[in-house]
Amino acid sequence: MSGVNILTDTELERFSRQIKLFGVDGQKKIKCSSVLVVGVGGLGCSALMYLASAGFGKIIFVDNDIVELNNLNRQILHWEDDIGKAKVESAIWKLKKFNSSTLLDGLNSEFNEETGESLVRSVDVVLDCLDNFKTRFILNRLCVKYRKPLIHGAVYGFEGRLFTIIPGKGPCLQCIIPFQPTEISDPPVVGSTPAVIASLQVTEAIKIVTGIGYPSIGKFIVYDGESMSFFEVSVKKRDNCPICSLIDYEDLQL
């Protein structure tokens, strides 16, 4: 990207309130960073909005679904006129209008072992905004393989979960969920739940690329909207994790 190492006057003004937090250098790091968002549903829509609002230089997102009426209670980038369109098509023009200086690449394709390999390799941070563990496990394996930070988000009803994986520095998703759980199709969800978790995912992404704060490594965060509480579960790397045990962490330069 040309000009990524400098901030324009427009950018200095646009991001002035967050530059107060992490300085011009922090904002430059965000501008120089690329993010992959896998899934453009409830989590993905909110995450994409906040990634674009934060000024990430490049955002790649992937989904092969089309917009349906029952998506609209939570997938805020998809509107009534978008029903029947591809989700990436629905999302991309709104994001372009929202932040015209972010490079956007929306891929209307399935995320799998073949398509995912080059996508994961090409970015700095990955957000898991999926709705199934089959694909999550593929994403987790690729992120561990290529040593890419992965921020896991999941929602059900009023409950959401967040977990950040930095390969070599803490457990991966399969350290704590070793086997694929039974998939639940069309789970209940209130739209504000993915908004909460997606906001936390973007917060983690900002912290990782700027180096500020402490990502939720080894801390599985649970949000319970019904009782309005957050709690955390300490989790550790498992010696017999089917993914981590394949990686030689000794040679990691993190």
Ligand SMILES: [Zn+2]
């Ligand atoms: Zn693991």
